[in-house]
Amino acid sequence: MSGAGPGGGPATSSRPTARVVIVNWRRPDLTIRACESIRSQLRDGDRLVVVDNASQDGSAAALRGAGLEVVETEQNLGFGAGVNAGAAGLDEDVLVLLNNDAVAAPGFLDALTAPLGAGRDPSLAATTALILLAGRWRPARAGEAFLTGLDGSRWSRVGADAEARGEGEVLVNSTGNLVDSSGNGYDRDWLVRADRLDSPAEVFGLCGGACAIRRDVWEELGGLREDLFMYYEDTDLSWRIRESGRRVEFVAGAVARHEHAASSGADSPMFVRVNTRNRILVAAEHAPWPVLLRALARTTARAARHGLRGPVMQGLRQGVAGIRRARRARTIGASGSRSR
Structure with a gap:
């Protein structure tokens, strides 16, 4: 290509x-x-x-x-x-x-x-x-680190030698x-x-x-x-x-x-917290109300599974705290006068 x-x-x-x-x-x-x-x-x-x-x-x-x-x-x-x-x-x-x-x-x-x-x-x-x-990647085996596809499939990266032989996808x-x-x-x-x-x-x-x-x-x-x-x-x-x-x-x-997440790490507490917060803020500013409400409900349920502690809950609190400002920016943007 x-x-x-x-x-x-x-x-x-x-x-x-x-x-x-x-x-x-x-x-x-x-x-x-x-x-x-x-x-x-x-x-x-x-x-x-x-x-x-x-x-x-x-x-x-x-x-x-x-x-x-x-x-x-x-x-x-x-x-x-x-x-x-x-x-x-x-x-x-x-x-x-x-x-x-x-x-x-x-x-x-x-x-x-x-x-x-x-x-x-x-x-x-x-x-x-x-x-x-x-x-290159192959279906993950039990106990291996893996990435999960949108269809639930699990993939592990092959080793350098296997990659050199063209093995994997x-x-x-x-x-x-x-x-x-x-x-x-x-x-x-x-x-x-x-x-x-x-x-x-x-x-x-x-x-x-x-x-x-x-x-x-x-x-x-x-x-x-x-x-x-x-x-x-x-x-x-x-x-x-x-x-x-x-x-x-x-x-x-x-x-x-x-190199997926080579710079930041996709499982780090910082990634989880910031990703959670920003998903809520961007939905609040741009998406219809039902989308925002579903985002809040699902994030709350996810935080509850972790005992309402940790980076998901931190991100949720920060996102909720910014909703009013985000909705205000949405209103201003709709009027065509927003300056970013």
Whole structure:
């Protein structure tokens, strides 16, 4: 699929200029690898910017030593603020986001940005890539660490030797973002076998791990919101894109491989707390009331299963505390006067 354009066809030689922003926090090794995968794809007028989110561990020096343009923040204000810092003064046609724990396949940048270039459909605001899980995977055995698919299937990563022999399956991480009836934002086609993938271009929203947004849309919508710190920023932006009357499209030919949760850890208390809080806040601001009520009911039941303690309950309390402000932002946004 590398070097292919939208729908798997040849990548066009004409595309808009792009600024690629990659956010680093204390993983310069991953970030340099991500940058190396995209640097050879840059053309005249493109720019690659790495944001070091106040790592204070020598990351910025290591990144500059690798010949990268680095923006340093004074403190770690989270993913949204980091992206916004890297996008400041954007004068390229398109903003491209790539997770620092992802690797772009050849042809990724051309394929992802081409639909947003000259002669574009004015309703198309953004594109989202085909993100594959790094490595190869097989059905999990008892006692093994595993990832759970949307259908309940369990997968474990094969070892390096088995991977080198081509054993196991290539699995999908994302073909864009969906939101369910309880306000949960999730990756479409999560853990679907790549050789069985058959998803339409139309999708609810973008995955912030590998996506592109038109500059005019980015400026109009005010970039990523910064109060979420991390997680659900892409879901919030997707909602705002749709509320503006525009849409997001999945580009099968733009391929990136992602080390799932290599930077943050998907089972950490911080992940659970922030994910829980942000799901409620984003639903409160954008989703219909029944969706928010289901989100609150299901989160309360989940917290109760843990004795009303721990990170789920902490996230629930923080989310509930922010509902009034979120609903107020919803009202202001509907009037067309919101400034983010």
